[in-house]
Amino acid sequence: MEVREVDWRVVLPLRWEVLRPGRPVEAAHFAGDAAPTTLHLAAFVEEEVVGVASFYEEAFPWEGIRGYAYRLRGMATAPAYQRRAGIGTRLLRAAWPLLQARGVEVVWCYARIAAVPFYAKNGFLRYVPAGVIEIPDVGPHEVWYYPLAKGAERIGV
Ligand SMILES: CC(C)(COP(=O)(O)OP(=O)(O)OC[C@H]1O[C@@H](n2cnc3c(N)ncnc32)[C@H](O)[C@@H]1OP(=O)(O)O)[C@@H](O)C(=O)NCCC(=O)NCCS
Numbered sequence: 409m410e411v412r413e414v415d416w417r418v419v420l421p422l423r424w425e426v427l428r429p430g431r432p433v434e435a436a437h438f439a440g441d442a443a444p445t446t447l448h449l450a451a452f453v454e455e456e457v458v459g460v461a462s463f464y465e466e467a468f469p470w471e472g473i474r475g476y477a478y479r480l481r482g483m484a485t486a487p488a489y490q491r492r493a494g495i496g497t498r499l500l501r502a503a504w505p506l507l508q509a510r511g512v513e514v515v516w517c518y519a520r521i522a523a524v525p526f527y528a529k530n531g532f533l534r535y536v537p538a539g540v541i542e543i544p545d546v547g548p549h550e551v552w553y554y555p556l557a558k559g560a561e562r563i564g565v
Contacts, residue, residue, distance in 0.1 A: 409458070409493065411502040414450045416441040419460035419482060422450075426484035431545070438481055440464045447478075447510075449502055451485075451495045458486045459495035463503060468516050470538060473553055475513030483517070500530050504556060513557035518549040527552045 424436035440446050441462070451459035466479040480503075485495045507515065518541065519527050528534075531554055538551035 409451055409453050409495065409498065411449055411451050411459075411498055413506070414448050416446070416448050416462070418450050418457060419448045419462060422457050422460045422486060423462075423482040423484055426487070427482065427546075435545075436482075438462070438464070440466070447503065447506060449499050449506075451499055453489075456486075458489045458493075459499050460484050461496075461499040461503060463507060463512075463515065468514060468553065470535065470551070472537070473514055473516070473535065475555075475557060476511050477514045477516060478507055478512045480515050480517040483523070496526055497530055500554075504554075508556055514553055514555050516551060516553040518543060519552045520546070521548050521550065524550060524552070527554075530554070 420433070420436055424433055428435040443464070445465040447463040449461050450457045460482055461480060462482040463478045463480055466477060468477045483496060483499070489495050516535070517527070519532070521540075532552040533555070535551040535553055541549050541551070543549055
C-alpha cells in the first residue's frame with residue numbers, strides 16, 4: 409500500500425461511496441476541494457484507491473484552540489479494507505509531516521460518533537465544549553483536534 413498526494417477528482421469516488429452513499433455526487437463535493445491550499449491524500453493498493461483523506465485551510469471555529477488550523481474532511485477507507493490494514497492511520501501519519509511543512513499547528517474535524525475511537529487511537533483530543541453536533545443527513549458528530557505543533561493550546565480534553 410502506498411499513500412500519495414492526489415487531485416481532488418481522485419478522492420471523490422471513494423468519498424462518495426463511503427460517506428455520502430445514495431446521495432447525488434454533488435453531496436460529496438466539499439467547498440475548497442479545488443483550492444491550492446487543500447491537501448488530498450489517497451492510499452493505493454496497486455492502482456485501486458482504498459483510502460482517502462482531505463485537509464482544508466480552515467480556522468478552528470471555537471475559542472480556546474489557537475494556531476494555524478486545517479480541517480480534516482472526507483476521511484474514508486474502502487469497506488473491504490476498514491479496520492483491516494491500518495489505512496486510515498497510514499493516511500493520517502502521511503499527512504502530518506506534509507501539513508507541518510506548511511506551518512499547520514492544529515488539525516480539527518467533525519468526527520462521526522462511530523469513528524471517535526479511530527481519532528482517539530490516532531492521538532486526537534476531544535474538544536468538549538462543542539458537545540454533540542447534529543449534521544443534517546449525516547448524523548451526530550463531536551469535534552476532535554490534533555495538535556501538530558507544541559504549544560497548540562489543549563483544552564477540553
Ligand atoms: C473511520 C475510518 C476512516 C478508519 O479507517 P480504517 O482504515 O478503518 O482504520 P485503521 O485500520 O487505521 O484503524 C486504526 C484503529 O482505529 C480504531 N477504529 C477504527 N475504526 C473504528 C471503528 N469504526 N470503531 C471502533 N474503532 C475503530 C481501532 O482501534 C483501529 O485499530 P484496530 O482495528 O486494530 O482495533 C474507516 O473505518 C471508515 O471509512 N469508516 C466509515 C466512514 C467514516 O466513519 N469516516 C469518518 C468520518 S468522521
